[in-house]
Amino acid sequence: MSAIPVSAFLVLGTPALALALAFFLFHRRLARRTHWPILASCAVVTLAAADLALRAWRGEAWDQTLFTWIVGGPWSVEFGIRIDALCVSVLAMVAVVGTLIHVYAVGYMAHDPGFSRFFLYFHLFFFSMIGLLVSNNYLQLYLFWEGVGLASYLLIGFWYERASARAAALKAFLTNRIGDACFLAAVLLLLAQFGTVQFSELFERVASRPVSDPWLAWACGLLFLGAAAKSAQFPLHVWLPDAMEGPTPTSALMHAATMVTAGVFLMARSGPLLEKAPEVLGLIAWIGAGTALGSAIVAAMKKDLKRILAYSTVSHLGLMMMAIGVGHAFAAVAHLVMHGFFKALLFLCAGNVLHALGRSTATVDEVGGLARRMPLTAACFAVGALALAGIPPLSGFFSKDLVLEAVDGRGDRLLMGAALAVAVGSSLYIFRMFWLAFFGDRPRQGGPRAQLHENGAWMQIPVLLLALLSFGAGAAAWGVGLLPAELSGHTAGLGLSAAAAGLALSCLLFMAWPQWDWNWRERWPGLERWMDADFGWQTFAHRVVAAPAAAFARFVAWNWDRRVLDRFLESSAETCLGLSEGMSSLSRGMLNDYLWWMAAGAACLAGCVLWAF
């Protein structure tokens, strides 16, 4: 193992330095220029990540402890950097996609009064994700994991003057707290069981444990719950659709690069642990399948542009979890990377539309026929949609095929059927969105469209570059041998026919017969409400978890805080006030009083001296 390269320190150090500089200097003095240090840091991180990727490709890997962070009794936790193939493949994607979205945000947020604040939050998000990726132990990973959670809370609630944004931010944060608590419990469990949380040491010690060790299964289950909250898997996926309240670059970053990928990365990182817990793996595969299928169906009926994409993310994360669950973390990470490219592209295209409309959200009913006014955005969206549907030779095809192969290899017909149904659904919902938003003025559409135009270069260039990546990244990775050279004709054919079926169905339902999208809603309003609430799960979670918790919080606020704590504090404050009033009469400014006290003090001193000698 050679000495760790400078790039490894740069990827972690540069964003931290840029954040400090931006906060202490630019945010206060040059608020319109906060993006300068931050974009410079993005460029450095991208170059450093590219350097690391090239080195890792040559087979180099490092695991370096920098300093001892915590010492407690027999345990100690070090702070270190671990660079290996898994870390670098996600890191390279995060750096490239994150940088492009940063550039896009300069254009998107240009007229927002919170421009400077936005870039600070945004870069904190990016920095936390990088720190999470290069961590070499679970506790350090947890630290940055919380950083990601915090930054996502700040960004979702960025437009805090809107009550819905505040509620969405709180929902995201609290849902993630559940997962974070499970993650922390898992880390403590591992520390107690194995005496270390450092990946290399831990995985060595785990290797000697028998399969189905109950403690290990518990730890894996808890880790998965943590990952399920971050990566929006059932039952903790409820926060992600609401997270669309933030500015669109946030959604793009969150869905493609930084937030939701953390859970899948955690699962991939914990591979050696999961191997020893086959029950948990089966659970992960089935939860992933259920989430993927359910959210694909919901995505096909949602009206809000960004929510359709949000459910699409949940669905694809479900696919990744399926790949993890059948033991093919490689397929999951490959899909994670490709998904990062095309999902960022799709979100930025939606952002283009919203920015042109001058609004923060829009439904498919309010837009339509955009292809004529925004041809470039429409073309880029088409590339993203084809990649997401898995049409060769776009990037999504290669990674989705890997996932399908992995699931097929398990030999479970039902699971494979679910994966294929997700493939049909992906193609259906994304082309539904494409047809409805970019083609055909529909009879019931309203809203301003006359002044629609394409956006400036800050926003167009990142979109074009992402379109290029979505188009060619899969083929390039396959060409240079990063992805397995052998494509299975069986699964490729199945995947392709699933995508084609979805495409055909979307043409039939939303191009040839566009009224269908309203008609079924009018005929079965109850069905729409039920599906709109994730098959009733949102309502259920609200009634069973959120509402009782809120009621309990109100109870405590009144009976403990107001009645006990406040009363005690108020009475102690009153006592203090009375005492100080009494004391203040001693110093009302009368010379005679002071002289009296002086004489009394002198007499006391004299008395003491006389008594002592």
Add this chain to the structure above:
Amino acid sequence: MVWAVSAALLILGLAALVLRRQLLAMVLGLELMINAANLNFVFYGSRRLDAAATAIVLLVIAVAAAEAVVGLSLILALRGKGSAAESSELLGLQG
């Protein structure tokens, strides 16, 4: 007996200082206290033939004169501004 006289002078001076509000009366009280000390010095200095005590008395008289000059001129200045020169007006030390 002399110690009793000087103690009485000290206490009377202190009483004037603490109880009277007129600044002039307070300065007079101060002079009484200084002279109580001087009386002791003179008496015990002459009894023990200690020249240093007599020297201290001269120093104290000089200091008392200076103090009277400063104090009285402050009082005069206050009176010149139309003040009654009473301690109840001078509350600048209020905490």
